[in-house]
Amino acid sequence: MPLIDITKYPKPAIDGLAAALARGDDWTAAAVSAAKDALVEYLIEVQGSRCAYCKRLIKNEIGLRELDHILPKGALGTSVQRAVSNSQSDRRVTKGYPAFRFEPKNLILTCKRCNHRKGSYDCRKDRSAAAVAYPAAAGDFEWVHPAYHEFADHITLLNEFVYQEVPGSNGAAVIDACRLAGIEALEARARELRLKEIKEVNMLVLELLREDLPDDDIVDSVMHHFPQVLESKIRKAVRGFRDNKIA
Numbered sequence: 001m002p003l004i005d006i007t008k009y010p011k012p013a014i015d016g017l018a019a020a021l022a023r024g025d026d027w028t029a030a031a032v033s034a035a036k037d038a039l040v041e042y043l044i045e046v047q048g049s050r051c052a053y054c055k056r057l058i059k060n061e062i063g064l065r066e067l068d069h070i071l072p073k074g075a076l077g078t079s080v081q082r083a084v085s086n087s088q089s090d091r092r093v094t095k096g097y098p099a100f101r102f103e104p105k106n107l108i109l110t111c112k113r114c115n116h117r118k119g120s121y122d123c124r125k126d127r128s129a130a131a132v133a134y135p136a137a138a139g140d141f142e143w144v145h146p147a148y149h150e151f152a153d154h155i156t157l158l159n160e161f162v163y164q165e166v167p168g169s170n171g172a173a174v175i176d177a178c179r180l181a182g183i184e185a186l187e188a189r190a191r192e193l194r195l196k197e198i199k200e201v202n203m204l205v206l207e208l209l210r211e212d213l214p215d216d217d218i219v220d221s222v223m224h225h226f227p228q229v230l231e232s233k234i235r236k237a238v239r240g241f242r243d244n245k246i247a
């Protein structure tokens with residue numbers, strides 16, 4: 001089963017996007033934001049808060065989730081020849097598909113990284129002729145299109161952040177265009193930093209406990225030095241050390 005089913009989209013999103021197209025709005029027009037919000041809210045639920053391409057969790061990364069235009073909305077590059085070529089190396093040159101900028105089927109939730117890496121990449125399989133209507137079949141895309149393809153038929157996730165193409169599928173196009181091979185190292189580094197931070201928070205908590213301060217003062221002090229760490233986590237650490245009488 002493909003990830004998205006356009007017939008189940010919320011009416012405010014569908015109607016709002018159609019109205020924006022009828023008005024000739026730009027993608028960033030303020031009048032479209034309510035429709036986009038409705039669409040994002042729906043996609044968060046359907047996508048299980050995961051990026052459509054790398055499948056990492058994106059729900060709580062404020063400002064880090066984006067609506068990707070599966071077929072790019074704008075033109076990039078000046079070579080007409082390259083813009084109609086179906087060779088992989090020419091696909092970042094595109095005439096763009098401004099007519100599909102508000103097409104619900106063309107919009108999907110991604111992490112910022114995937115959206116930026118994909119950029120102007122044009123995944124319509126045969127670019128030699130102009131697309132008058134939005135491509136309606138799975139075979140029209142050299143991509144893992146959430147309305148037409150099942151992700152697992154194209155990309156196998158190994159060890160959470162290692163992406164392997166299913167032989168003979170469209171997986172390689174997504175893996176290459178979104179540079180998914182770089183994610184494993186990125187996630188390993190993030191994990192390393194998180195562990196280092198936990199260790200530093202614990203050390204400070206221990207030090208303050210030895211000064212015999214009340215819990216609230218300890219929590220305040222730790223929050224001051226680590227504003228990004230949740231108060232509940234700091235309280236838990238304080239309680240944990242007290243219960244174990246380590247201090």
Ligand SMILES: [Zn+2]
Pocket residue numbers: 051052053054055056110111112113114115
């Ligand atoms: Zn992603």
